[in-house]
Amino acid sequence: MPGSTSPLSLIPKAFCSALCVVLCLLSAPAWAQTRVVISEGTMRPIPIAVAPFVAAPGQERLAQEVVQTITADLTGSGLFATVDPRAFLQDPASLAAQGPDFEQWRAVGAEALVTGQVDPAGRVAFRLWDVLGGQQLTGKVYAATAQNRRRVAHIAADVIYERLTGEAGYFDTRIVYVSETGPATRRVKRLAIMDQDGANGRTLTDGGAMVLTPRFSPNAQLIAYMSYETGQPQVFLYDLNTGRRELLGRFSGMTFAPRFAPDGRSVVMSLARAGNTDIYVMDLASRQPRRLTNEPSIETAPSFSPDGRFVTFESDRSGGQQIYVMPTAGGPAKRITFGQGRYATPVWSPRGDLIAFTRLYQGQFYLGVIKPDGSGERLITQAWHVEGPTWAPNGRRIAYFKERRAGQGARLYTIDITGHGERALSTPTGASDPAWSPPGSQR
């Protein structure tokens, strides 16, 4: 009987409302699931222990070198703090026989643990463990030889880095740079290349001509750079496979500040002609240049966005040196920096979210990052002279060169984009103008 107010229909209502009231009054707090938002945290390196790898007879050296290289990579990233092996409680034999005793690794402060072994054939197997959670996170096996053992270690370190940070690793990469020797008045500058950790370094050019601003091609086989080889600044290409170098286009003016497009098919660079500098894109197959900017001011230091659709560059068209972004296809440029001082050498991050730059303000150099829309500018390091930012391929770390004082000579450094963990890169000579290779460039 719909619509009637039978007493029976009151039962559930009365009961329910009484129930609700009572429960709300007496126990609501207890049965609302507590929700706790943690929005504060620390930013410290992840404590990780790299245990000695168990080596088959004859493989001890390889095992040791792999462990050392992994340890150095992780520490050098600034995102990990490796636990001093002298503090380890679980010995290698027990580790091999029983697996990790997580209590013991916890006791030495490790949150992650790397274990591994090298078998008689030289295969390197390693595992990454979550010490606090007591479980394996990942494990891999690689075939290592005397020649590639460092590379295997770098690849393993990449796996560890990636699993724990969520970003691709960058340890299996190289850095090309300008090696500097001799007194300041007669400085000799050569192209040089090394692994990202400073190992396997060698020079590529003989120092007969001054070279500047080397840049890797996306396949890491070509290096574009500026050289005075012809008497005036010109952009050259150096082939790492053959050692050959060639002039990139014959122009009546000076060409400089080259950078490859993300697809490797073109190079963007500056051309100074008749007292004016503008930006051109040179197609590598046809060697046909296309003019990108056409301003009476100086436009230089171009860099592509990782999708190739935009170019960022510096220009003094506003009266001061500032950073701009424009479509690669052409069109108006948008200014993205407005701070005091001069902004220079914008470099688009490989992951696209940031543009690194140098800024000169009140006699000090700063290295900073800014979002491509001009928001979120952050300065991450500062010195008497800091220049030449270049991104690690994961967009997480920046390499650059720095002179602490006048006449001290330039050295290479790397730093995390958060501004933490600055590290000096060891080079046999003074060094400037670093360029980080794409991933997997070690051959």
Place this chain on the structure above:
Amino acid sequence: MGQGFAGRLVGSGAAHVVVIVLLIVGLPWLVPKPTEPQTISVEIVGDAGAPPPSTRPIPTPPKADKPPTPPKPRPKPPEPKPQPPEPKPPEAALAPKPAPDAVPPPPPKAKPKPKPKPKEPPKPDTEQEFGALLKNLAPDAAPGTRDSKGDNPSARAMDAGEMSALQAQLAQCWNVVAGARDAQTLAVEIEMTINADRTVAQAKIVDSARYGADPAFRAAADSAMRALRHPSCTPLDLPPEKYDAWKHITFVFDPKSLL
């Protein structure tokens, strides 16, 4: 007649109410049950409902990963309160002994964690381990407070001070994956069931699909998990007498404001 019936209804309703109140006050472990339909975490509530067999929430720990077998090399028997703020690694002290030998005695793996099987005594024990780090805990945690209370404090919600103490504690343990791309989208939600000794019984990442598919999210989630299990956050800074208020907590680790 309607009047009389309604009167009886009210009486009956009141009786129900009394029964309910009794249930709530006297048998706090029943309270969470109604939660089931109300919260998202059906599974967790179910889990938690079963194990605590008694009225008191104390003896939950068996849920920890290890069987409740009495771990042999007990660091030290449940001592009284006097907490000599030992350094940090009490395990470290005894660990070296088992370590040297290669095979037979794996028992060091038997974690001391699950030992608090008994009930009250383990409290001071854990306290001792971390007393130096968690100064706020010691006073609150004094065993016996729970028993002495007549009302059911276990059912009360955590107050703002208790909440911020917990947040402050975890802020120290949470090592943020800094500099990640799109950090503002990396908030991680973790549904957690907590043992009465304020250690993690069970923790579940809510967005398990994204955990499997997005390495950045997975790393962020792992870092949140590490925070919850960090020695400096074990036990969690929770008011021991309000077990029902925190035995299920949804934590949200949100790095948005940190970058």
